[in-house]
Amino acid sequence: MTINWQLLMPELIVICTFVLVMILDLFDSLQKSFLAWLAIVGAAIALYVSVQMLGAGTDETQFNGMLRVDKYSLFFNVIFLVSTILTVLISMSYLGREDRRQGEYYLLILLATLGMMLMAAGNELIVVFLGLELMSLSLYILAGYFRRSMASSEAGMKYLLLGAFASGFFLYGIALIYGGAGTTNVPQIASALTADTKPPLLLAGMFLLVVGFGFKVALVPFHQWAPDVYEGAPTSIAAFISAGPKAAGFAAFFRIFMEALQSLQPEWIAVVTILAVLTMTVGNLVAIAQRNIKRMLAYSSIAHAGYVLIGLAAANKDGISSAMLYLLIYCVMNIGAFGAVILARTEDGESLMISDYAGLGFRKPLLALFMTVMLLSLAGFPPTAGFVGKFYIFRSAVEAGQIWLVIIGAINTAISAFYYLRVVVTMYMREPEEELDFLTYPGSLVFALVLAAIGVLLIGVLPSYFLNPAQISTFL
C-alpha cells in the first residue's frame, strides 16, 4: 500500500493550517486577527496547489478507491477555498477586535472546508457521509456562535435538529443502496447496476439520498430551515453556509447521481426536474414578500439552488460543467452580497430591513454601487457573471431537450429581477427616513468586497477563461 501524499496536498495544507491555528490560539498574547490572516494564507496556499494540480490534469484514486483526486474535485476545491478566504475576510471586522473566542471560529471554518473537500473527492458513499458530517457539525456550532443572542442560538439549534434529521435520511439511503448494489464504492455501484435491473431497494435508497441532499442544499420542499438559520446566524456565517456547503452538497450530488446511479437516470431526472421547478418558483416568489434583507438573500439562495439543479436535470456533460461554473460564480457573488450587508451596518447594530437602505446611494455611493453590482449579478444581468452562469446552464438544458425547464427558469429570472431591483431602487430613489451613522470601512472587508467585485466582473467579461476549466473538469 503506497500513499501518494502529493495528491492530498490541498487537504494536508488545510489540516496543517488548522493545527497551527489551534496551537497559536492558545497564546492569549497573540492578536486574534493574526489567526485569521494565517487561515487565509493557508487557504490561499491550498488554493494555489489546487489550481496547479488542476492544470496538470491529475486523476487518481487514493486509499483503495476511497478518494478520487481528479479535476472535478480540484475544481470544487477552488470553489470551497475561494469561499473560505472571502468568508474569513468578511468575518474579521464583523466579529470585532474584542472577541476573544475568535480563534475557534476560524478553526471551525477550516474544518468545515476540509469536510467539503472530502465530499467533493469522495469516491465512496461512506467518505461522502464523513465529509458531510465534518462540514455540518462545524456549521451547527458556527450558526450558534453568538451564544448570548437568542436568534443565533435558535439558528444553531434548528440547523442541528434538521441537519441531523437530513443526515439520517442520507445514511439510510446509503444503507439501502448498499443493500441493492452490494457495495458503497461509486464506480462499483455503477458497474453492479445494469439498465434492465432496477431493484426496488435501490430506488428507495436513491429517493432517500435526494431527500438528504435536498435538506443540505436547501431545495424546496426541504428548505424551511434555511431562512431561519440565515437570519439568526452571524451574517458572515450565513454567507458561508449559503456558498461553500451548498457547492459541496452539489459536488457529491452530481458525482453520486451521474456516475453511481447512472442506470437510474430516467427515474432521477423526473425527480430532479420537479424539484428544480419547485425550488426556483417557491424561492423567488417567497423572496418577493421578504422585508428583511438576510431572509431575502436566503430565499434567493434557495432559488439559485434551483437553477443549479437544471444542470443536473440536463444530465449531460455540459449540464454538469455549467452547473460547476454557476456554483463558482454564485459563491463569489453571494458572499459579496452578504459582505455588503455586513458593511452597511449602523453604529447601533445591523440594518437588516430593506427599508433601512433608503438613500444609501447618496450617503455611501461606493457601497451602494458595489451592492448594485452584486444584486444585478444575482439577478443575472449582462455584463456580470450571473448572466454568464445562467446562460450556460440554460443552454445545456436546451441541448438536452428540457425546453420547458428553461422557459420556467427564464420566467423565474424575470421574477427575481423584481426583488433584487427593489433594493437598488430603495438605495437610489428613496429618501432616508432617518439619518443613520454608518461604521467606517474596515480594510479586510473592503478587500474582500473588491475581490468579489473583480471576480464577478471578470467572469462576466471573460467567461471562457472560467468555462473551459469547468468543461475539462467534469468526471464524465
Next chain:
Amino acid sequence: MLFNFANVLIFLVVGCIFVTLNLTLSRFLQTRLYTDEKYLPYECGEDPIGDTRIKFNARFYVIALIFLIFDVEIVFLFPWGVVFREIGLLAFVEMLVFIAILLIGLAYVWVKGDLEWIRSIQSGGEESSQ
C-alpha cells in the same frame, strides 16, 4: 438478492410475535395491585428526593466528549497494533501524528480551562459584541 434478507424478516416477525405474545399473556395472567409506591420512580428502593427533572451541568457533556475522543483513540490503536509489524515505520509515524493531533486537542481544552470543574470568569472566554 432479496432472499438474503429473509432471515432479517423472520427475525423481525418472530421478535414482534414474541413481544406481543408475552405482553398479552402476562396481561391475562397477572394480578393487579395499585399502591402509591408503584407510581414512584425506582431509585434502588430508596425514597426518592426531589423532582426527577433536574438540570445537568453542561460541563458533564464536555468531559464526556473529551473522554469519548480518547476512547476512540484506543479503538484505533488496537488494529494498528495488530498490523504494526507488517507496515513498519510508516505506521509508527502515522500513529505519532494521530496521537499528536489528539494531544494538541487535549492541550487546547486544558488551556481554555474546560478541564477545571469550577471555571474562573477570566478563562471563560468572553462574549463577542453582538
